[in-house]
Amino acid sequence: MDIRGSIHIESSFVDATCCRIALKPSGTDDVDPIDASIMPGGNFIMRNVVPGAWTVDIESLPEGSYVKSVRFGDKDVFHKELIADDSATGSLEVVIESQAAEITGYVKNAKSGRVLLAPAHDVEKSYLYYLTSIEPDGTFHIRNIPPGIYNLFAFRTLDDDAWLDPDFRSRIAGAAVPVELANGSKLRIDLAAVDPKSMNCTAQRARMRAEIQ
Numbered sequence: 001m002d003i004r005g006s007i008h009i010e011s012s013f014v015d016a017t018c019c020r021i022a023l024k025p026s027g028t029d030d031v032d033p034i035d036a037s038i039m040p041g042g043n044f045i046m047r048n049v050v051p052g053a054w055t056v057d058i059e060s061l062p063e064g065s066y067v068k069s070v071r072f073g074d075k076d077v078f079h080k081e082l083i084a085d086d087s088a089t090g091s092l093e094v095v096i097e098s099q100a101a102e103i104t105g106y107v108k109n110a111k112s113g114r115v116l117l118a119p120a121h122d123v124e125k126s127y128l129y130y131l132t133s134i135e136p137d138g139t140f141h142i143r144n145i146p147p148g149i150y151n152l153f154a155f156r157t158l159d160d161d162a163w164l165d166p167d168f169r170s171r172i173a174g175a176a177v178p179v180e181l182a183n184g185s186k187l188r189i190d191l192a193a194v195d196p197k198s199m200n201c202t203a204q205r206a207r208m209r210a211e212i213q
Contacts, residue, residue, distance in 0.1 A: 075090075
């Protein structure tokens, strides 16, 4: 079967041909991904999609943007399985918002380490976690953030994927700096780094200075 669709970029005159879209098989390596060329105007066609479960992968978004929604017919398939079968109807519609939020800042007591931005409520949505390195001058920058309520942390050290552990998230909760972001928000936030391995981490509080630019 063929799946037709389109990509629409809101709040921008940028053409969607800069983006890349693919269907990736869910739960198997026996089927190759299916790519589609995006035509001027944002339309595309996924050719010869075999029945089964797929996930929609969207890359090479314009700088300062994020994926807002992905729908197949009347079904929400944003970070969910797209089921292709004979009963599937409708088109694959992708909306990209060009007014993403961003956070810059300075970590006053660390010249290396990592800064983690984590969702305050939707903690199981791994795509809402942002991890960036602290630069040698103590600065950091996180871009392309969807609007929402988040917690911001600075760590002197942080093991890869540690934030996936619910016990770890519970242990560091007291070091969170709450952040609320809207479309287009540009915040400067200064932090104090903490040691995630310390049991007293929850007693430490990161100091924040935020300026909406």
